[in-house]
Amino acid sequence: MSETAHRYYRPSSGAPLSGIMTMLTVGTLAAAVLGAVYGAVSYYNPLIYFTFIAAAIFGAGVGMAIRYGARIGRVRNRKVVWGVSFVIAALAVYLCWVAYVSIFVQHHANAEVKAAIGPVVMDPLVVGSLIQAFAKQGLWEIKGGRPTGWALYSIWTIEALIIGGVALLTAVGECIPFCEACHRWTEPEDLDAKIPLENAVEFAQALEAEQYSKLLEINSGTVNAKDCVHLTVYGCPMCEDSDHLTAVRKIFVTNDKGEEETKEEMLFANMIVPHRVIEGLATLPVETQSDLADDAELASVETEASSTDDDRHEPSAV
């Protein structure tokens, strides 16, 4: 762990049992409902490319449900979030097979077999043996061929990895700071002030070293609106003791097709910054080339004034 690790948000080990149960309930419900839809889509529309896109949507839906469960259940422990999400992601893959196999049985089995098995085939052994039978015979044709055996197993493996992988990554997502004192999640707010790219590293270092008086000089460059650093504060809505700053370089480019594209590059995430400094940053003007000279002048005055103070003086409103 680096020397400055203490300057960044570290999730607590908080994982209330009720929160884990919420994750499991919401995640399993989503996996069952979306799994049934996905199973039906793959049965009636077995086009492989379409299936892969549907698999990603299915995974994302399950992932969002798990994430929602973790949020309302206030599960902060990242390892617990990963673990529970993994279990539900695997369950989602299984449940879409349950749906597929159940639809297959309804269409192909005779009345006697249907009565014996029931409308939903939940038994893993039956599901497994039907999957083996599908692999032997093949299920659909592509470019005149009918994939069977390992070719089909490979496709199913990719499909399962898409569903499970997208579900897991969506569920875990980026780390949102939690205010332990108020027992609630922080909320994001984008600051209007932008940091010129050439000052970005210095800006990050000053914040990390808690040398807040340096911030004004640093911010006095030219902001290129198409390529600069954007700031987002994750703050507690209840108190002023839980502010975290995330800085992302955003580059707006026009691609070959003439479409606007945004590229993002994380500069730092969730750095702990005092509320008064955040307030100072929030009141900094959004600088442009034309008013640069005035601001630079102002900044130098402010810096002189604050240099007599301690080094942790915040940038006051300019």
Ligand SMILES: [Zn+2]
């Ligand atoms: Zn708070």
